Amino acid sequence: MSAFLPMLLVAIVLAPLTAAIIVGCGMRFIPRRAAHVLTILAVALSTALSAWVLWQMVFAGMGSYDINLYDWGSIGNIQFNIGFMIDRLSVLMMTVVSFVSLMVHIYTIGYMAEDPGYKRFFSYISLFTFSMLILVMANNFLLLFIGWELVGLVSYLLIGFWYTRPTAIRAGLKAFIVNRVGDFGFILGIALVLAYSGSLDYSQVFAHASALAGQHLELFSGLVWSVPTVICILLFVGAVGKSAQVPLHVWLPDSMEGPTPISALIHAATMVTAGIFMVARLSPLFELSDTALSMVMIVGAITALFLGLVGIVQNDIKRVIAYSTISQLGYMATALGASAYAAGIFHLMTHAFFKALLFLGSGSVIMAMHHDQDMRNMGGLRKYMPITYFTFLAGSLALIAFPGFAGFFSKDTIIDAVHDSQRTGAVFAYWCVLLGTFVTGLYTFRCVFMTFHGKERFVVEHDAGHDGRKELAPGHLPHAPRESPWVVTVPLILLGIASVVIGWLTIQPLLYGDFFGTSIYVAPGHHVMQKLAEEFHGAGAMMVASVTTPTLWLALAGLGVAWFFYVFKPAWPAVLARWFRPLYLLLLHKFYFDEAYALFVEAGSRALGRMLWIGGDGAVIDGVLVDGSARAVGWFSRILRRGQTGYLYHYAFVMIIGLCVLLGWLLLR
Amino acid sequence: MITLFDFLALSGALFAIGLAGVFLNRKNVILLLMCVELLLLAANFNFIAFARFLNDISGQVFVFFILTVAAAEASIGLAIVVVLFRNRSSINVDDIDSLKH
Numbered sequence: 001m002s003a004f005l006p007m008l009l010v011a012i013v014l015a016p017l018t019a020a021i022i023v024g025c026g027m028r029f030i031p032r033r034a035a036h037v038l039t040i041l042a043v044a045l046s047t048a049l050s051a052w053v054l055w056q057m058v059f060a061g062m063g064s065y066d067i068n069l070y071d072w073g074s075i076g077n078i079q080f081n082i083g084f085m086i087d088r089l090s091v092l093m094m095t096v097v098s099f100v101s102l103m104v105h106i107y108t109i110g111y112m113a114e115d116p117g118y119k120r121f122f123s124y125i126s127l128f129t130f131s132m133l134i135l136v137m138a139n140n141f142l143l144l145f146i147g148w149e150l151v152g153l154v155s156y157l158l159i160g161f162w163y164t165r166p167t168a169i170r171a172g173l174k175a176f177i178v179n180r181v182g183d184f185g186f187i188l189g190i191a192l193v194l195a196y197s198g199s200l201d202y203s204q205v206f207a208h209a210s211a212l213a214g215q216h217l218e219l220f221s222g223l224v225w226s227v228p229t230v231i232c233i234l235l236f237v238g239a240v241g242k243s244a245q246v247p248l249h250v251w252l253p254d255s256m257e258g259p260t261p262i263s264a265l266i267h268a269a270t271m272v273t274a275g276i277f278m279v280a281r282l283s284p285l286f287e288l289s290d291t292a293l294s295m296v297m298i299v300g301a302i303t304a305l306f307l308g309l310v311g312i313v314q315n316d317i318k319r320v321i322a323y324s325t326i327s328q329l330g331y332m333a334t335a336l337g338a339s340a341y342a343a344g345i346f347h348l349m350t351h352a353f354f355k356a357l358l359f360l361g362s363g364s365v366i367m368a369m370h371h372d373q374d375m376r377n378m379g380g381l382r383k384y385m386p387i388t389y390f391t392f393l394a395g396s397l398a399l400i401a402f403p404g405f406a407g408f409f410s411k412d413t414i415i416d417a418v419h420d421s422q423r424t425g426a427v428f429a430y431w432c433v434l435l436g437t438f439v440t441g442l443y444t445f446r447c448v449f450m451t452f453h454g455k456e457r458f459v460v461e462h463d464a465g466h467d468g469r470k471e472l473a474p475g476h477l478p479h480a481p482r483e484s485p486w487v488v489t490v491p492l493i494l495l496g497i498a499s500v501v502i503g504w505l506t507i508q509p510l511l512y513g514d515f516f517g518t519s520i521y522v523a524p525g526h527h528v529m530q531k532l533a534e535e536f537h538g539a540g541a542m543m544v545a546s547v548t549t550p551t552l553w554l555a556l557a558g559l560g561v562a563w564f565f566y567v568f569k570p571a572w573p574a575v576l577a578r579w580f581r582p583l584y585l586l587l588l589h590k591f592y593f594d595e596a597y598a599l600f601v602e603a604g605s606r607a608l609g610r611m612l613w614i615g616g617d618g619a620v621i622d623g624v625l626v627d628g629s630a631r632a633v634g635w636f637s638r639i640l641r642r643g644q645t646g647y648l649y650h651y652a653f654v655m656i657i658g659l660c661v662l663l664g665w666l667l668l669r
Numbered sequence: 670m671i672t673l674f675d676f677l678a679l680s681g682a683l684f685a686i687g688l689a690g691v692f693l694n695r696k697n698v699i700l701l702l703m704c705v706e707l708l709l710l711a712a713n714f715n716f717i718a719f720a721r722f723l724n725d726i727s728g729q730v731f732v733f734f735i736l737t738v739a740a741a742e743a744s745i746g747l748a749i750v751v752v753l754f755r756n757r758s759s760i761n762v763d764d765i766d767s768l769k770h
Contacts, residue, residue, distance in 0.1 A: 646768040647762070647765075647768075649762065652691050653692050
């Protein structure tokens with residue numbers, strides 16, 4: 001068993017990579033069919049093997065597994081290894097990642113059917129699956145960082161997938177640059193870990209974690225901080241970038257420029273949760289610092305509430321879901337900050353299913369609308385696309401934490417955990433996440449009602465051609481909207497089933513059954529989950545009890561408000577927007593984050609770039625070094641040229657002088 | 670009694686005259702050739718003087734060779750001057766600065 005486990009793990013990781021390389025390099029030689037068959041088979045293999053390992057761990061008593069497979073190199077005493085740490089946390093992530101990826105692969109066959117970049121797309125998403133698996137399976141910080149950067153790279157490639165669109169190129173660049181800011185903190189954190197514990201391996205760092213606790217370092221003169229706090233805050237800066245927390249969230253809404261399957265896979269279900277996973281993985285470090293955990297909680301809570309508010313005023317269906325993703329990531333971060341890592345990971349898992357479902361559902365709607373994403377042009381789609389409608393509804397109910405659906409169990413646990421937390425900022429965080437449920441209900445069902453209910457706001461022009469033979473204005477369709485093909489609806493149905501049952505099935509073992517065992521460490525005194533466990537009497541009892549909690553009623557209130565404004569009185573939102581114009585503008589401009597960055601950061605870096613361009617490159621490198629050396633040679637040779645007269649007797653004279661000097665030197669030395 | 674020094678002084682004087690001719694002459698290439706011959710003669714003079722005073726005949730043998738070669742050289746030099754004149758219709762030294770280009 002343990003003899004062939006390493007091979008099996010390598011197979012899980014390398015299968016998608018191999019498929020990506022074959023499809024990516026052989027793009028010109030293989031048919032379209034082979035592109036999707038190969039990648040889907042590879043990812044299906046990863047999914048099956050991951051699920052098998054999960055099964056072994058849960059039901060066959062397999063222990064956790066930490067192995068170095070390859071010695072990459074060493075500097076001094078520091079070893080760089082490629083190795084995997086397979087415990088219940090990582091195997092859960094592996095299964096979720098590969099399963100959602102598999103669903104997205106299948107869905108892509110339908111969604112990208114008419115796209116000229118079909119094979120390139122399959123190559124990229126397989127590469128993404130490989131990168132994400134590396135990230136979650138790593139047993140050391142270096143491999144974690146490699147996976148972290150690889151997923152960032154693939155995210156960039158896929159946001160800019162339609163590289164002829166200027167907006168897509170800008171969005172890709174923005175994602176990449178904003179993530180660099182986060183990664184800067186992340187790599188500093190890793191460097192500090194290395195500096196203070198002398199190793200990059202999780203196991204060794206965690207073993208020496210307690211030794212870090214007492215140490216302090218001086219950041220600036222006079223400013224002394226404890227080492228774990230600095231390390232954890234820096235690492236969390238990386239998570240803020242990757243998981244789109246305030247204030248580095250600005251890239252995620254723009255990343256919706258990418259194809260919808262990517263929004264589902266990378267920018268909702270898996271990659272953006274890498275930050276959450278990382279914090280949970282490094283829980284032995286984070287548990288050492290109450291300050292850092294407070295910061296995680298407060299940043300998460302702010303993100304959860306305020307970015308949800310932005311979602312209320314968006315009209316692009318994908319952007320609404322993108323803001324919802326940011327908000328839900330905020331919930332996860334809040335859970336981590338309350339030391340309820342299990343709840344955070346649980347929400348990560350349920351969210352992966354229902355958010356992938358929502359995105360794929362919105363993609364199905366977008367296909368029916370001929371790639372128009374504006375919800376103002378939709379409405380009444382319920383009767384045209386019933387499968388999409390019902391699965392989307394299931395995802396939405398899961399998102400607003402309706403009892404029984406997956407999101408309910410995870411989100412309610414998070415809210416309870418934050419409520420019980422004694423940490424600084426917990427009260428603020430509690431109110432944020434609590435009010436967040438109302439906001440979630442509002443924007444989610446605003447989206448559902450605007451898309452599927454109410455009056456049909458699109459126009460069908462029967463005489464217009466299909467396939468762009470005649471350009472149609474947004475909201476004008478050549479035929480009535482149709483339900484999507486089976487490759488689209490099957491993943492929707494599978495994810496829909498998962499969104500309904502996964503919370504019910506797994507809450508008991510995941511949160512209260514010691515599923516994570518030693519893979520997540522919670523310091524004594526931080527045991528909010530233990531307290532919740534005492535109050536937990538099964539999933540059914542939790543649903544019954546939810547009737548008495550404010551969360552359910554707030555979510556339903558949000559739903560009701562959405563129904564009132566978007567089904568019952570659809571004219572009212574515009575009136576409200578006029579009345580509360582400043583507030584509306586504030587939300588419409590996403591709290592002016594983009595504008596502030598453009599004004600301060602972007603203008604500053606542009607000025608710096610201009611200075612370096614004109615002053616540094618233009619004046620110093622071109623002017624002094626390149627042109628200057630040429631000028632110096634010219635000047636020197638102008639002087640030397642005077643010696644070359646062309647007259648024989650001058651040359652002869654110089655020869656004689658030389659001879660005399662030589663002779664004189666020989667005689668006199 | 671004529672000493673070695675007198676011979677060497679004469680040879681030095683001849684050499685100096687030759688040099689001065691080479692350097693100062695700005696007009697005539699033929700004069701230049703003659704001065705070069707004078708330089709050679711100064712050298713030959715040294716050979717003969719040393720051969721006489723060291724009782725070594727080889728110095729005088731050298732002079733024969735040098736004179737032969739010098740005659741050949743002078744004829745080639747004069748031929749060059751003739752060609753030069755045909756090409757540029759001048760044998761003025763100051764006009765000949767094509768080495769500069």
